[in-house]
Amino acid sequence: DQQVKQNSPSLSVQEGRISILNCDYTNSMFDYFLWYKKYPAEGPTFLISISSIKDKNEDGRFTVFLNKSAKHLSLHIVPSQPGDSAVYFCAASDSSYKLSFGAGTTVTVRA
Amino acid sequence: DAGVIQSPRHEVTEMGQEVTLRCKPISGHDYLFWYRQTMMRGLELLIYFNNNVPIDDSGMPEDRFSAKMPNASFSTLKIQPSEPRDSAVYFCASTRQGGPGSGELFFGEGSRLTVL
Numbered sequence: 001d002q003q004v005k006q007n008s009p010s011l012s013v014q015e016g017r018i019s020i021l022n023c024d025y026t027n028s029m030f031d032y033f034l035w036y037k038k039y040p041a042e043g044p045t046f047l048i049s050i051s052s053i054k055d056k057n058e059d060g061r062f063t064v065f066l067n068k069s070a071k072h073l074s075l076h077i078v079p080s081q082p083g084d085s086a087v088y089f090c091a092a093s094d095s096s097y098k099l100s101f102g103a104g105t106t107v108t109v110r111a
Numbered sequence: 112d113a114g115v116i117q118s119p120r121h122e123v124t125e126m127g128q129e130v131t132l133r134c135k136p137i138s139g140h141d142y143l144f145w146y147r148q149t150m151m152r153g154l155e156l157l158i159y160f161n162n163n164v165p166i167d168d169s170g171m172p173e174d175r176f177s178a179k180m181p182n183a184s185f186s187t188l189k190i191q192p193s194e195p196r197d198s199a200v201y202f203c204a205s206t207r208q209g210g211p212g213s214g215e216l217f218f219g220e221g222s223r224l225t226v227l
Contacts, residue, residue, distance in 0.1 A: 002152070002153075006153075034215065036218075041220070041221075042220055042221075043115070043202055043204075043218030043219050043220050043221055044154070044202070044216075044218045045218070046215045046216070046217075049215065089153065089154060091154075097142045097144075097159070097161075097206055097208070097216075098144075098156060098159060098167060099144075099156070099216060100156070101146075101153055101154035101155075101156075102153055103151075103152060103153030104153050104154075
């Protein structure tokens with residue numbers, strides 16, 4: 001039973017435009033959320049995180065929004081660049097070091 | 112600093128054979144995780160260790176899977192006997208308690224397993 005869901009398996013966006021990736025979770029005990037980025041033949045790498053006490057965290061072109069009441073978070077990438085083409089995983093934890101991941105969203109940035 | 116090191120990077124074997132995947136975590140990290148990536152389910156946690164002790168193995172699919180961590184710098188994931196449905200990419204990850212970026216996992220490059 002997947003507790004973290006990414007319902008869009010893929011996303012195509014034009015270079016310079018905004019990419020919005022969505023993630024839903026079911027476990028109300030989750031209090032820390034992360035996004036990971038993965039290139040082919042490499043391991044996932046940490047991108048950005050947010051604690052449940054916040055509703056927004058920004059790092060350069062990347063912003064994560066958290067809506068606890070809806071159990072929903074999103075990742076905004078603006079502007080999108082060709083190097084952003086990758087698989088993005090949403091992850092969540094419940095104050096342990098155990099992360100539950102979504103199935104991933106493949107982002108393709110078109111030139 | 113060296114990252115998480117996994118071996119082999121690729122493994123092709125026949126059904127019924129034993130498979131052993133290896134992992135060296137980042138020095139100083141006291142948590143080690145084994146994940147499996149499939150198209151259908153994404154990244155699934157199989158087992159994780161804290162200070163070499165298995166904490167949660169509820170994700171291990173069945174008794175054919177076993178994992179050990181004999182010391183702080185080495186872990187193995189063994190599948191015996193292997194089956195075609197075990198074909199996946201297996202990732203090892205590590206982190207340390209309370210360190211900078213606590214809660215972030217550092218992943219190896221993965222071991223791609225194909226069972227024929």
